[in-house]
Amino acid sequence: MDDNIKDLDQTSGRDHVRRVFNAMLTARVLENKLGSLYKAGKIVGGVYLGKGQEAVSASMASCLVKGKDVYAPLIRDQAGRTAFGEELIDCTRTYLGSVKGPMRGRDGNIHRGRPAEGMLAMISHLGAAIPVVAGMLLAKRLKGELDGAVGATCVGDGCTSTGAFHEGLNTAAVEKLPLVLTVANNQYAYSTPNDRQFACADLVDKAIGYGVRGHSVDGTDMLACIQVMQQATARARAGEGPQLVVASMLRLTGHGEHDDGSYVDAALRSSELGRDSIEVGIKQLVEGGFASVEEVEQWQDDAAKRVQEAVAIAQKEDGPNPYKDDWMAYSNAEMQMQR
Amino acid sequence: MSDVTYIDAIHAALDESMGQDPSVFLYGQDIGKFGGAFKATKGLQEKYPGRVLDAPISEDAMAGMAIGAAIEGARPVLEMQFADFSSVAFNQIVNQAATHYYRTGVPVPLTMRLPSGGTPGSGPFHSQSMESIYAHYPGLVVVTPATVSDAYSMLLDSIELNDPVIYCEHKFLYRWLKSKDLSGDRLPIGQARITRPGKHATVVTYSAMVHEAVRAAEMLQKDGGWEIEVVDLRSVKPLDTDTIIASVARTGRLLALGEAFPWGGVTAEVVSRVCADGFHLLDAPPVRLNAKDTPIPYHPKLWSSHRPTPESIAEELRKLLAY
Numbered sequence: 001m002d003d004n005i006k007d008l009d010q011t012s013g014r015d016h017v018r019r020v021f022n023a024m025l026t027a028r029v030l031e032n033k034l035g036s037l038y039k040a041g042k043i044v045g046g047v048y049l050g051k052g053q054e055a056v057s058a059s060m061a062s063c064l065v066k067g068k069d070v071y072a073p074l075i076r077d078q079a080g081r082t083a084f085g086e087e088l089i090d091c092t093r094t095y096l097g098s099v100k101g102p103m104r105g106r107d108g109n110i111h112r113g114r115p116a117e118g119m120l121a122m123i124s125h126l127g128a129a130i131p132v133v134a135g136m137l138l139a140k141r142l143k144g145e146l147d148g149a150v151g152a153t154c155v156g157d158g159c160t161s162t163g164a165f166h167e168g169l170n171t172a173a174v175e176k177l178p179l180v181l182t183v184a185n186n187q188y189a190y191s192t193p194n195d196r197q198f199a200c201a202d203l204v205d206k207a208i209g210y211g212v213r214g215h216s217v218d219g220t221d222m223l224a225c226i227q228v229m230q231q232a233t234a235r236a237r238a239g240e241g242p243q244l245v246v247a248s249m250l251r252l253t254g255h256g257e258h259d260d261g262s263y264v265d266a267a268l269r270s271s272e273l274g275r276d277s278i279e280v281g282i283k284q285l286v287e288g289g290f291a292s293v294e295e296v297e298q299w300q301d302d303a304a305k306r307v308q309e310a311v312a313i314a315q316k317e318d319g320p321n322p323y324k325d326d327w328m329a330y331s332n333a334e335m336q337m338q339r
Numbered sequence: 340m341s342d343v344t345y346i347d348a349i350h351a352a353l354d355e356s357m358g359q360d361p362s363v364f365l366y367g368q369d370i371g372k373f374g375g376a377f378k379a380t381k382g383l384q385e386k387y388p389g390r391v392l393d394a395p396i397s398e399d400a401m402a403g404m405a406i407g408a409a410i411e412g413a414r415p416v417l418e419m420q421f422a423d424f425s426s427v428a429f430n431q432i433v434n435q436a437a438t439h440y441y442r443t444g445v446p447v448p449l450t451m452r453l454p455s456g457g458t459p460g461s462g463p464f465h466s467q468s469m470e471s472i473y474a475h476y477p478g479l480v481v482v483t484p485a486t487v488s489d490a491y492s493m494l495l496d497s498i499e500l501n502d503p504v505i506y507c508e509h510k511f512l513y514r515w516l517k518s519k520d521l522s523g524d525r526l527p528i529g530q531a532r533i534t535r536p537g538k539h540a541t542v543v544t545y546s547a548m549v550h551e552a553v554r555a556a557e558m559l560q561k562d563g564g565w566e567i568e569v570v571d572l573r574s575v576k577p578l579d580t581d582t583i584i585a586s587v588a589r590t591g592r593l594l595a596l597g598e599a600f601p602w603g604g605v606t607a608e609v610v611s612r613v614c615a616d617g618f619h620l621l622d623a624p625p626v627r628l629n630a631k632d633t634p635i636p637y638h639p640k641l642w643s644s645h646r647p648t649p650e651s652i653a654e655e656l657r658k659l660l661a662y
Contacts, residue, residue, distance in 0.1 A: 135407020
């Protein structure tokens, strides 16, 4: 992998790297704020953070083109959402219950999206987005719009145990769809460690069973993540079918903000897996000449300002009004029963 | 023109929808060259290349694929080989398809065909009626055509509708039910039909049980001159409460009849709505008749007693009329 990193084109890749890191940093700043708001009792519902997974999340979404590609973020993809182009205000409005958010109070926190813009709104059932992304790609194929497009979604290690994962990846492989499926192996599914989740030596070994290409990457290594995601998305776009990317790291937070993650093995915390991809990223930016320390500090200040603005706006807005909601579960009003 | 069967009507509607709208495509197991387990898609892959796709045995992924395609603007018609197998796809249907419009404002125009209901010898896993399960979930439309013309027009309407439709087609009717052509009154989804007018009691039913109810009504006509009104719900969600209440207002007596299991479900919903909205119209306690509360048996002798029959329906009606 080290040899490959040296190949990363510093001139064409420079903007890409800076963009990825900016999304990672923005997500971290935003999530720190969300954590504070949760502890202050300002959030409606739970808060689920992506700390530790910013590099893999942002690098995957940074390879997507909004308006052309499909993106299905999951629970720990704030960095990816930002990299894909989701506005911060969509996040703060949804977490704070503003009726002006994309879900209008009908769904919350990470269950938000703008499907008309190619970004799905996740349901809680793990793996469920895999065939849906594949179906969106299938429709693009039927419409003759698939050429060069790609669909991407990120799941966790726990999701690999679901039937949805198996059926979805197998079906996408049968149709040879340009799906990039990233498994963020953060070592725990809620509190369940890998050794109670699967028995294979390495999750990437599953790729061969599905007849898809597998990629492994250190999920704490920003530059490695960018490179692998560039390769995986390029291969998918080129018609090589689904790509399975397995990125390893440690979840640097609880499952949600209600959970202190005290069950996480101390040895894992102090291992290479426990590195913070943001800290690694800063080092890589500076050492690789992608950005200076001063620039990073400036970006952090900018992010804090933008987060503060997005929170302030959403906090002032009204929540949904049950007397004004249309309570329509059907687009065709004739189908809606009133009781 | 030779007679058209219920399955011919389904085939004709699929053909017509595909011919008219290039965004319609079919997805399901064995539906391509093979033409489907019941031949509903026979010849369509040749006629519409690239738009009739064989799926792996992955009902969950099939439903997910159809949902994704629908979100992206296509109009998938998903064939479950048997309604029973849609249980594997339950999560995608009730959590993804059903909630999507309410959550995001983006509709999911998919149609899922469920070959439903019992036939002799089909057993516990190829005989189920799933309409009540799906009707329970907001966001899903559930239709249950009982006639050849409804099988045709309601499938056309289902595919045109922008919301997810669970189209429950009864396997027992596939080849047994015939009509001289596909024409009919073309009532919209959500409107019930008075299949047989009457004045002494109302049978509210749907799908294949409409025909069993008519047979029972004929028996009672001969045996006592009773005039039994049969209401065909056509769609169980939405449910045409107005037509039901109007019928009960005429007859004062209600039998809610279905082929599904007895706990809850469409017949319970019908009785509950009549009791709530039309209690004053009733001259007798409303009655429900469903299948027995056991898995659906394999042997024809058991199966034919598991579901309501013209005889068991007539017996319930006699008790209702004697009250």
